[in-house]
Each structure stands twice: as C-alpha cells, then as structure tokens.
Amino acid sequence: MRKFKVPSIGALFAFEAAARHESFTHAAKELFLTESAVSRQVATLEDSLGVRLFARAKQRVVLTRAGRIYGTQVRRSLEQLDRDTLSIIAHGSGGGYLELAVLPTFASQWLIPRMKDFYERTPDVRVNMGVRTDAFSFEESHFEAAIHYGKPTWPNTSSDFLFGEDVVPVCAPSLMRKPIQHAHELLAYPLLHSTTRPDGWARWFADLGVEDPTTMQGVRYELHTMLFSAAAASLGIALVPKFFVNDQLDKLGLIVPFDAATRVDAAYYLVYPTELSHSTSLARFRAWLLDQARAWIEGDFELDQKMTRERHFNGASE
Secondary structure (H helix, E strand, C coil): CCCCCCCCHHHHHHHHHHHHHCCHHHHHHHHCCCHHHHHHHHHHHHHHHCCCCEEEECCEEEECHHHHHHHHHHHHHHHHHHHHHHHHHHHCCCCEEEEEEECHHHHHHHHHHHHHHHHHHCCCEEEEEEECCCCCCHHHCCCCEEEEEECCCCCCEEEEEEEEEEEEEEECHHHCCCCCCCHHHHHHCCEEEECCECCHHHHHHHHCCCCCHHHHCCCEECCHHHHHHHHHCCCCEEEEEHHHHCCCHHHHCCECCCCCCEEEEEEEEEEEEHHHCCCHHHHHHHHHHHHHHHHHHHHHHHHHHHHHHHHHHHHHHC
C-alpha cells in the first residue's frame, strides 16, 4: 500500500515549467496561470515533499540541487505520460506509435522519402523520429528502436542488417583545376571530414594504395548535410555515402572528381531492445524496413551494373 501521497499533476506541471525557466513569471505565462498560482502550487509541492526546490532571492528563484534533480525526473515523467497518452489514443484504432531514433541525413535522404509507402500499407501505425548519432541507453530514453551505423555491438539489443555503405568523393565542379587521373592527386585539395567517420579518408586512400599522413588533415563536420554544403561551397572534397548522392549530383551542385567507390566495414542496422521485439508497431515497421532495404540493395546493384556498362561503352567509343 502506498505510504505517501503522490503530488497532483497540476503541481508537477507548475514545478516543471518553473524549473525549466527558473522563473514563476515565465511559467505562469506558459501555463496561462497567475504568478501567485504557480507560486502556491510549488509551495504546496515543497511542503508535501519536505524539500526546498527553489531558493528565493528578492524577485528571483533559483533551483536548489534537489530541485534541479527532481526537475529533470519530473520532466522525463511528464514526457513519458504524453507519449503513453498518445499511444493509448492510437491503440483505440488498433495501431500505435513507434519512437525511432534516426541518423539525420539517413532519415532525410533515404528513410523519410519512403515513409509514404509504409503509411499507405500500415495506416494505423505512426513513426515519431528523433535524432541520435551515437549509441545510447534505451532504458534511459523513450526510444523503442534506432537506425544505427557501425557494428552490431549494441549491448542488450537485437539488430537487423539493412545494408552496407560505399563511399565516394564529391566536390563542386569549380574546385577542380584539372581532371583527376590518380587518387593521390586529390591530396592537393582540402579534404572535408565527417566527425562520425574520422578515419574515412585514410581508409579510402589506403584501399586505393595511397598511404599518406595528410589524409587525416582537414576540417570536420558532424552531419553529412554539412559536408554536402561545404563541398558545394568549394571548401574542399567530401567523402560521403554513395547512396546519398545517387541521381542527386546535379541537384546538389556536385561532381565525383575520381570515380572510385570503396566499401567500408561498417553498415546500417535497425537496433531495438530484445524485450520489445514482439511489439506490434515495431514488428510491422521492421518487416517493412527490411523489405525496403532488400529492394534498395537490388536496385543499387542494378544501377551499378548499368553505370559500369555505360562507362565501358563510352570508353570503347572514344
């Protein structure tokens, strides 16, 4: 039997807003309450907990250490309550929501353009997407699954291989002073690096037989969209996943200065806690995603074959 009284939801909302702003005035405006109403709610909460959550100094309020910790916990709980409420509303139609962590460029360039097909096939399931670029603890987040790039070594999870990654150099046409005949000639230009693939250029050059310490030099960008923009602005040559630029070079204002794609030893995976593997929303999204990945692999192979034939034909006719 519960030995204490759980604070009212009104008091928790008032405290969370006041803690986030460290201001009763701003919290009152956000909640459409008076400042005195927020102050009373917080005071009632402090009395019931027996803990000071704010230190009051003249016209200001500052969170105590306990208040800062409790504020984070309450915010997380209220966010979870929002998600649970949306989920149960959707459950009424037999569907639900899936909370998916995504890589931003992968989501915008590959996943989101395909989501219309998923919604047409599965109208009662919706996918909420949030950005995560590194591995994280599912237990400490609201995510139920993630699109992960790397190795399938995420603790306490199951993973499904989606596809590998070929990388190619891209740059603005104006950057090239002359045609590139050999890979090592690219070292005469600034190399643009990805912070999530810090040794990408070194591996690419090594696969082509070029060993040079300068392959690690150059500015770094966290997102591939930044790399595209930097390359299009003639800041240097970027090494990017080939599927991001397939059929989009003209749109992005980029060229491939040296046509040599190399396969990296990491890949894209769908990762999820093993205990959630029987979730209806996850199971339906997983089945659809794996079908899309297989179709893309087959289509990409056919595109490579076509481009190879065209290169051979053009070379023979010159």
